Amino acid sequence: MSLTRRTVLAGGAAAAAAVATLAKGATPSNAARFSLNYAPHEGSFASRGGRIEQIAFAADQGFTAWEDNEAATRSVADQTAMARALQQRGMTMGVFVVSMPRWGDFRPQLGGNDDADRERFLADIRASVDVAKRLNSRHMTIVTGFMDRKLPVDIQTARVIDVLRRAADIYEPHGLVMVMEPLNTLVNHPGVFMTTVPQGYAVARAVDSPAIKVLADLYHEQIQAGNLINTLDTCWDEIAYIQFGDNPGRKEPGSGEVNYRNIVRWLRAKKFAGVIGMEHGNSIDGRAGEERLVAAYREIDAA
Template identity: 70%
Template sequence: MRVGRRTILAAGVGAIAGMAISESAAASPADGFALDFAPHQGSFASRGTVLEQIAYAAEQGFRAWEDNEAARRSVAEQEAMARALSQHGMTMGVFVASMPRWKEFQPVLGGDDDSARDAFLTDIRAAVDVAKRLNARWTTVVPGFLDPRLPVDIQQARIIDVLRRAADIMAPHGIVMVMEPLNTRTNHPRVFLQTIAQGYALAVAVNDPSVKILADLYHEQIQSGNLIPTLDQCWDEIAYLQFGDNPGRKEPGTGEINYAIICKWLKEKGFAGVIGMEHGNSAGGRAGEDRLIAAYRAINPI
């Protein structure tokens, strides 16, 4: 049965004025963060295994973790991650439920081939078990690529239909698929879903609490900009955020996005969800990891 549209997460995060980032700030004892910023494997690569990186992130005050590749890990690895996160009182963020084949421009979920949609739904069914093992509430979906031969309206209708079918799989388990709009100007040409506003249209049409938007602000800045007004207008359908500065897709403070102001706005909205640190480090080794921590302390709302 289709359920009425509702907001999965409350909104909000806060920010700080200024982005003065020093390695010494990262080295000081962690007082924690007001927002649930989520590092990922590689954020603290010098600290060792993924479990050791989780432990180090917790020591620094991070309260969440995300892992795009979690579905590809062994069951034993997934269960070990879940235990580590529970031990440290951390929330599991997103993992990818269905990954496009980037070089092949596949799948085309709005195309004429039903097999692409069937394969997508197979991925969604498998993601349920992964989410349960990880105690994850959110999983990322990318609605494939455009078919330049077909009207966009036909493709959109087909994607809405397959997302509704996917929601019927996820909803009984309380799992939310977050659709990620991706930029076509720098990273992902020909993707179907390109903006948060377009994701809003899809989420409203699907009309199910298991289908929401992942607002990756790196992608949105490249594709559309106007970040805070866009977030505000689409807020009811946004369940998850990701940060990354532009250009370069590194930590806040390395590019043009004023994440301090965005975090301040998010805090005022009352956002209680996870913000994925979906970017690399601007410097290597432990010095780069210190800069990463300092960058997030600089935008952490007080």
């Protein structure tokens, strides 16, 4: 994505106007498109109606992508309708979750002794191919499961790499990419196997496939390790997807401690053209919170 000085100035002026409009309580229609592919999700604009209405509203605010973690669990009719709505508005489909962990019983353990966990994971990967094609989605989220506290970490790592190589063989012929999401253990997900972007980088390099990359969720990474821009830079070759969320609270940028203006500047300098999932809630309830959400993204996008 190439940006000239004139484009940046024009975009900044449009963003400032949009923020000013929202500050007065109005909602812009058919606003200027954001410079990066930020992707709201169902619930981001809940007051506007159902899924299709929310997609239309997001497009009118200038968003160019959409994300739906639950898409694989929806009916074929719902998936088809969502894909059609996105196509009509020129929006890119972001990730959906391929294989949902069972948080209550700490499964699957992809590095454990039970082959059944790995076989179920591979069955989910196979089933996701048709879903991805239906949704016109290229990237799908995977979570590499939980630790087996009775096994050495090195053994588990080797087994995770092995099963991901088998998964890559399923995805590669279709040009699809699974993105591994490291999760924080300090606030949300104790016991998970993959906890940092550098760990994901090491696994992706070991698998050595274009079908296995890393999802850098900056909310999780900020909690677990911080040092966000340096981490992104070091691991950039294996990162295919990014998600935003401020900390503490996992709400929109500007509600917490992360300097998302600087991260947007950095991503723009890297010419990042992928999707940035808005993997967070709204800090204010109702329509006022939705307007604040749009304004927050205008503010960081004007950086």
